[in-house]
Amino acid sequence: MAATRPVAWPWRLLTALAVAASGAVHLYLVGSQGYGGGTGNWLETAFWLQGVGGLVLAVLVLVWRSPLPLLGAVAYGLSTLVGFLLAVYLPDGLVGVQSVWGGWAETVSAVTEVLAVVAGAAALLAERRRPV
Secondary structure (H helix, E strand, C coil): CCCCCCCCHHHHHHHHHHHHHHHHHHHHHHHHCCCCCCCCCHHHHHHHHHHHHHHHHHHHHHHCCCHHHHHHHHHHHHHHHHHHHHHHHCCCCECCECCCCCCHHHHHHHHHHHHHHHHHHHHHHHHHCCCC
C-alpha cells in the first residue's frame, strides 16, 4: 500500500490567510484610495494584479495539494515585499515610483508578506517529509 504525502493544513491555512490579506490590502488601496496614479498607469495595473493574484493564490493553496501554489505564495510574498522596500529605499524609487513607509496598509502588507514566505516555506518543508 502506497503511503500518501502529508498535508500541512495549519501551515497552508496560515499561508492562504496571509496572501489573501495582502491581496485585499492591494485591492483596497487601488480601488478606494486611487493608489497607483490613475487609470492606465502601470502601477495601478500592478496593484490590481497583486490583489487578484493574492486572492487566487489563497484559494489554490487550500484546494490544490501540490507544492506549486505554496511556491507561488512564497514568490508572491517575496516579490511584493522586495518591490515595496525598493520603492521606499532606492533614491529614485522603483522604476520611478517613490513610496513611503507608514500607515496601516504598509504595515499589514509587510507583515502578511513575511508571513506568506515563512508559512509557505514551513508548509513545503512539512509536506516534503516522508511518512514513517
